[in-house]
Amino acid sequence: MTFTEQHERRIPQRTIPRLSHYYRALLESREVQLISSETIAELTGYTAAQVRRDLAYFGQFGTPGRGYSVEDLKKVLLQILGIDHQWNVALIGMGNLGLALLRYRGFHEQGFNIIAGFDNDPRKVGQMIEGVKVHQMDELAEYAKRDQIRMAVVTVPASAAQAVVDQLVGVGVKAILNFAPVRLQVPGGVKIHNIDLAIELERLSFLAIHK
Amino acid sequence: MTFTEQHERRIPQRTIPRLSHYYRALLESREVQLISSETIAELTGYTAAQVRRDLAYFGQFGTPGRGYSVEDLKKVLLQILGIDHQWNVALIGMGNLGLALLRYRGFHEQGFNIIAGFDNDPRKVGQMIEGVKVHQMDELAEYAKRDQIRMAVVTVPASAAQAVVDQLVGVGVKAILNFAPVRLQVPGGVKIHNIDLAIELERLSFLAIHK
């Protein structure tokens, strides 16, 4: 069973993280060969209808009366999420957050290989951390070309983020995960996803005092 | 001008982070006294109608024909977001991510004071990092009571997260920011917000290969 690109409908934004959760549920279900939408729902906390609808956006992967093949569905989800192959990732900004992400094992386990770090601080350049060497920013173009880097994680201060992103776009990076608390401009075709830790805490604060 | 609690309507989930963005835009507008929804929209990348609607969920803060008072609106947003006072926060799990968050200045700037760290690794217990002491987990109850800790950030491995959360709930913590990639059970009244870095990367991967 294979997933073949077929964009008939628009995919709801929130479907995508749910697919990741479904995939994790499948990883925990090695002993069974078939799994129902109801079981996936129980394991993930969503509803069975939601599971079926989300999967149906991408094709017909189940068998009525039986369920979904765990092995096949895992492959399909890997393909849909784009993690059926390795991503070479550059990490820009080797401050505390950058170091933490470099050491975070979760990335490598999902096929995201951080293959080079970049920083402008001379004290950090040249260091070897977790098997990853830290380079000066002006070496970015060289490595991006050589190692086909198409994804980057940005953990520089807000004031430097736009310039860094411009450089990344310039060397062909197509997807950027940005931790700097600032809205960044990118040309069409380049995807950017922002994680703002202060805003996440504020959201929690709001939840805690309301409702 | 003051915001008085009045929950007539349900607040859309996505309104809350937008409020944080509006607040940031106001911080950058010190020279002006009045600001229009149109200007806030330009600064944040949303639409003017969205800005007005979001604010209107909580009351009437503007003046027709004039706009919003920057000073007043800042106060209102601080109140709505619950960051008009300090939060005492416990940080559980002093691994790489925990250390990065401890050193991250953005938290303290928004009134989130990490006042104690906790870990079960004997090599970490007793250390002093960024002015914060690392304690054993079994000392949690004592500190939670003494310092009125009502919020916690959890950066322990997935396998330990539920036990940690149970302890936090037991000592009266009401809001938890969880970085462990696992779905956690909490009783009603306790708010939990999850950030899963691997899933965020998968979302980016999806965006990069589709559309």
Add this chain to the structure above:
DNA sequence: CGTCATTTGTGATGACTTTCACGGAACAAC
């Protein structure tokens, strides 16, 4: 005071997302 330009707050509309509910496909059992 009347007119004009401006901008809020909100009813109405439209777009998007989730849930419901059921036809039909698949297989087991006899």
Add this chain to the structure above:
DNA sequence: GTTGTTCCGTGAAAGTCATCACAAATGACG
């Protein structure tokens, strides 16, 4: 075969959220 059970895929309904568009409010100006 036929019956019974299971469970997917999806049209339709319900629910949620964003945008439109305008009445009403405000102050400037003469």
